[in-house]
Amino acid sequence: TNPKQFLGNEQNWVVGMECYEMELGEPDDSGRRRPVTKEGSEFVIDVDEVIVALGTRPNPLIASTTEGLETTKWGTVVADEATGKTVKDRVWAGGDIVTGAATVISAMGAGKVAAADINKFLRG
Incomplete structure (x- = not known):
């Protein structure tokens, strides 16, 4: 899957x-x-928040704009190492936003862990 665009409402949310x-x-x-x-494969996922992950340093806006998300004094997001789950409902995190700057392999591993837990959550 590859994102194409974010969709907003009349209030720009x-x-x-x-x-x-x-x-x-x-x-x-x-x-x-x-x-x-894949031709004709477009689909929409309903979301109410999007965090774009670029670079290796935590975005300082995340802590100040994401209510209920626990962060450390360094600005990293607190997430369960075994699942990637954060204290905020329906939010998972992994990679540099959790550990600080690390390897791509480490970030990919965290993404796999989070994806498995998200799949488990969605399937009930």
Whole structure:
């Protein structure tokens, strides 16, 4: 899945995220298959908050704009290491926002852990 755009209401509050399903395309000259958008696969996820993760330092706005999210004195988000779950309902976190600057492999591992717990949550 790849986000396309965020959707807002008349008050400019985020209400959704439009996404595309992705699939692997044909191999290029190097033999690598790159992700391509799956035709007609657009869908919308209802959201009421979006945190964009770019860079390796915690965004100082997160703590001041996200009510109910526990953060440390360094601005990192407090999340359960085994699940990625935060104290805020329906919010998971992982990677640099939790640990501070670390490796991509570590962030990917945290993403896998959080994705598994989100899947468990959604399936009941």
